[in-house]
Amino acid sequence: MAGYERFAAFYDEVMDDPTPRAARVTDAIDRYRSGAASLLELGCGTGSLLERLTDVPTLVGLDRSPEMLAIAEVKVPRAELVQGDLSSFSLGRRFDVVACVFDTLNHLSTFCAWLSAFDAVTDHLAEGGLFIFDVNTVGELRRLGEDPPAVYDFDRGVALIDVAVAQDGEDALRSHWDIRIFEDLGDRRYRLHREQIGELGVPLSRVRSAVETRFDLLELTDERGEPAGDDSIKAHFVLRH
DSSP, X not given: OOOOXXXXXXXXHHSOOSHHHHHHHHHHHHHHSTTOOEEXXXXXXXXXXXXXXXXXXXXXXXXXXXXXXXXXXXHOTTSEEEEOOTTSOOOSOOEEEEEEOTTGGXXXXXXXXXXXXXXXXXXXXXXXXXXXXXXXXXXXXXXXXXXXXXXXXXXXXXXXXXXXXXXXXXXXXXXXXXXXXXXXXXXXXXXXXXXXXXXXXXXXXXXXXXXXXXXXXXXXXXXXXXXXXXXXXXXXXXXXX
16 A cells, blocks of 8 residues: 655645545535544545544544654644554544545555455444445546546646556456656756555445445445446445444
């Protein structure tokens, strides 16, 4: 799983607005676990989701990258932050909600690691608690691999993101993200920061079969709130323990 050692310092400037993701999580909590008192975010990164969950009293974030957690500590001082692997964590406590968004689950490189993460979530959810996560679909990863490299201009430089994909077995896809940040140092000088990140795409039928042995499925929708499929951009799961 990627560590984001080089990308962390530029992550918030380059990535999409996190507000819609936070709104989805908040909406699911309002509908299915109103008044939730505690939430654990897996792959919390720089804390962009946690800082927007102002109605949840107790927030805990887990991430593998110390560089990302250092930024989150400044952004969300009230959250408890833990360095760890989302596929094999043990915190010795339970939460009303566990969230894993921003296609973080795709960063686990094997489906066995996904299953291990699902098992860890069951150990950390209160009875009736919610598990909310999203994934990049195989269709979206395939499209990203066919598209030309994406270029993002931001205040401190330019980011170039190129995605390549390859078949992984009969049904899954493996994607390779080559992220290059050209930091503007002034006087026409730039410093290159390069990060290489992998994502695994798994058919939704396979993911659904795995989670339904552990949770009750409440929602499986796309970006528009319609039923999600393998050609959707993302699939958003809401499940109950």
